[in-house]
Amino acid sequence: MTTEPHRPHIPPRPSFSPSPHPAPGSSAATPTSVEGDSRPPAPVRAPVPASVSASGGGEPEREFPQAVAPGASRGPARRGVGAVDLTPRTDGAEPIVFAPPQHWARDDEETPAERTTRLRPVGARSPARIAAVAACVVLGAGLLGGAVAGSLLASDEPGEATPESRFQDARAAWHSLPVDTLFPRSLKGRGAGPGGADREWTRVAVAPDGTCANALDPLLVKALGPVGCSRLVRATYTDATTSSVTTVGMVFTQADRAATDTLRTRFTREKLAERADLMPRAFPVPGTVAAGFGDAQRASWTVRVLKDVPAVVYAVSGFADGRTVTDPQPAPAATADGATTAPAESGLGHEAQGIADRVERGLRTTVKKPTETPG
Structure with a gap:
């Protein structure tokens, strides 16, 4: 039996109506077949999708x-x-x-952009969350108030030390400061020599600290009696040519600021620093250039009662060769213009004054009292 081959069911051709909106750039609607027209209708090309990459160029992939x-x-x-x-x-x-x-899209239809940008609803704040925020605010306010109160209390505390407290603290400098700070190993005196010449001195030795009774003349000890003598430290220097030697010392007193000012005024008014019977004693050092430096070799000296430090600084100079000086002269007179004495012509007045200046300045700088010009 002959059977007819099976043919697939072919549905009728769907009828398409042209798009109600012509494609962009076209001037007419999509053409359709018209009865009586034997010409085949022109094919309509599909529009180019907008997602075609601008950088690729050419025809889009269809x-x-x-x-x-x-x-x-x-x-x-x-x-x-x-x-x-x-x-x-x-x-x-x-x-x-x-x-x-x-x-x-219709006017009432939701677009994809609207679906992605719509905000999510915010849930109601829980009581625990509100309590946590309130606690943070209270804690922050408490910390801020405490900082302000602390700054106010700190402003009532004393800042820098007063002049009186500094004066009292400097009394212990003789044992709280290193020896090399009180008496440096070398001292440079720019313009400290005769005629403004530069000088340099080297430390020979430092004496053990002690009392004033055995290191100073008894009459000088008596003159310093109103302020007392807490401790005496001293050292001996020599110049670069080792032709002169100088002993410099510091007497730390026991008096307060008022008593020190009174003694200072007396030394100035009565010119006690210029009296030869109040000249400080020398510190000889056996086995050095200062071995022969004794009372008979003293040629010039200076004594200063400091104002801002409870101390008296002094210096006394002489010849290193041990010669005797019969007419010692205080440093202010030996450094005066036109002076013709042996201490003046040998520059021993400049030696005593220059070394005393630098030791005093070092003490003032160390105890932070640079308020008075040395000399």
């Missing part, structure tokens, strides 16, 4: 329908690609490709 056996038909291609009519044509014309209909 998706074409797969081949279908003759006589078969298929529905339009997937959305977004032009639909192809595969119904066999008897007139030999090419199948017509229709542009996909454009989608226009």
